[in-house]
Amino acid sequence: MTTPVNVTVTGAAGQIGYALLFRIASGAMLGPDTPVRLRLLEIPQAVRAAEGTAMELDDCAFPLLAGIDIHDDPAQGLAGTNIALLVGARPRGPGMERADLLEANGGIFGPQGKAINDGAADDVRVLVVGNPANTNALIAAAHAPDVPAERFTAMTRLDHNRALSQVAARAGVPVADVRRLTIWGNHSATQYPDLFHADVAGTPGGTLTADTAWLTDEFIPTVAKRGAAIIDARGASSAASAANAAIEHTRDWVLGTPEGDWTSAGVVSTGEYGVPEGLVCSFPVTSSGGDWQVVEGLEIDAFSRERIDASVAELTAERDAVRSLGLV
Numbered sequence: 001m002t003t004p005v006n007v008t009v010t011g012a013a014g015q016i017g018y019a020l021l022f023r024i025a026s027g028a029m030l031g032p033d034t035p036v037r038l039r040l041l042e043i044p045q046a047v048r049a050a051e052g053t054a055m056e057l058d059d060c061a062f063p064l065l066a067g068i069d070i071h072d073d074p075a076q077g078l079a080g081t082n083i084a085l086l087v088g089a090r091p092r093g094p095g096m097e098r099a100d101l102l103e104a105n106g107g108i109f110g111p112q113g114k115a116i117n118d119g120a121a122d123d124v125r126v127l128v129v130g131n132p133a134n135t136n137a138l139i140a141a142a143h144a145p146d147v148p149a150e151r152f153t154a155m156t157r158l159d160h161n162r163a164l165s166q167v168a169a170r171a172g173v174p175v176a177d178v179r180r181l182t183i184w185g186n187h188s189a190t191q192y193p194d195l196f197h198a199d200v201a202g203t204p205g206g207t208l209t210a211d212t213a214w215l216t217d218e219f220i221p222t223v224a225k226r227g228a229a230i231i232d233a234r235g236a237s238s239a240a241s242a243a244n245a246a247i248e249h250t251r252d253w254v255l256g257t258p259e260g261d262w263t264s265a266g267v268v269s270t271g272e273y274g275v276p277e278g279l280v281c282s283f284p285v286t287s288s289g290g291d292w293q294v295v296e297g298l299e300i301d302a303f304s305r306e307r308i309d310a311s312v313a314e315l316t317a318e319r320d321a322v323r324s325l326g327l328v
């Protein structure tokens with residue numbers, strides 16, 4: 001049998017963890033021929049709940065699941081891992097300032113980055129889902145100087161999928177006919193979903209953008225504020241759709257993106273499109289050979305530039321804040 005891939009999921013007892021683990025174990029992430037060994041990393045208070053999830057995973061008798069370990073120590077949970085899905089994070093509590101939130105998350109993603117640096121497998125790939133995802137990825141990468149920066153990514157695939165679905169509904173075409181959308185910037189309300197380079201059932205996305213009222217008053221805010229709308233309707237934040245996005249991000253990273261299309265991911269900028277080097281920013285990306293490549297050479301008009309710049313300014317402010325806290 002092929003050697004199992006070690007996949008660590010932090011926040012494994014949380015709601016995204018519950019929607020994610022079963023799909024990983026079923027083969028949805030790495031394909032039907034790749035066995036996986038799951039590492040569930042939690043805080044001590046949630047280990048019992050993680051044990052319950054592990055019992056349910058056992059009860060599925062997934063043929064690809066080679067084993068499950070549960071840890072509350074990042075060094076153990078991330079030792080030898082090939083894929084680290086960093087989902088667990090500290091949510092903003094009542095009365096919590098932004099700096100408190102960044103500091104609390106620094107206390108999580110700093111040690112996890114160090115554990116990855118010290119003990120993960122050489123081919124480790126990291127996806128940060130826990131918010132603020134881009135800046136948490138920046139913190140983790142800063143604590144892993146021996147791991148190539150491009151192995152740290154932040155999830156904007158859920159935003160990308162939300163945008164695909166909105167466009168398909170608007171154009172009255174199947175979602176599979178919408179290609180080359182881009183989410184730029186931060187996974188936050190400043191993100192910019194860009195249709196200008198999209199292909200919608202063979203028609204340029206620019207045709208839809210001609211309706212500027214729909215573009216600016218409906219499409220962009222609907223995508224950017226979808227998370228809040230889900231909370232409002234469901235009484236809980238997105239979980240199954242977030243887990244699905246984490247599966248798709250990782251699958252595309254490892255197995256490649258389809259020919260002629262691209263997706264969106266938060267990757268470490270090397271200065272593309274004027275985004276300051278080192279920021280973890282969402283770009284249009286393709287993947288081949290296990291590496292993301294930013295799609296370069298797209299023409300960015302003034303409408304898009306203004307929005308990309310606003311989101312990048314927010315990322316820069318978050319980086320400056322964690323810098324002044326000594327977290328990067």
Ligand code: NAX
Binds near residue numbers: 011088091130133239
């Ligand atoms: P839950 O509160 O249901 O679960 C979080 C879990 O993380 C808990 O079980 C908790 O014990 C665990 N945890 C906390 N600190 C930990 C640590 N240091 N090590 C290991 N585990 C730890 O949250 P859930 O709904 O699962 O969301 C998880 C994160 O995803 C949140 O930060 C959330 O904001 C973020 N999201 C990110 C999205 C994205 O697109 N990037 C979308 C969905 C989601 O909002």
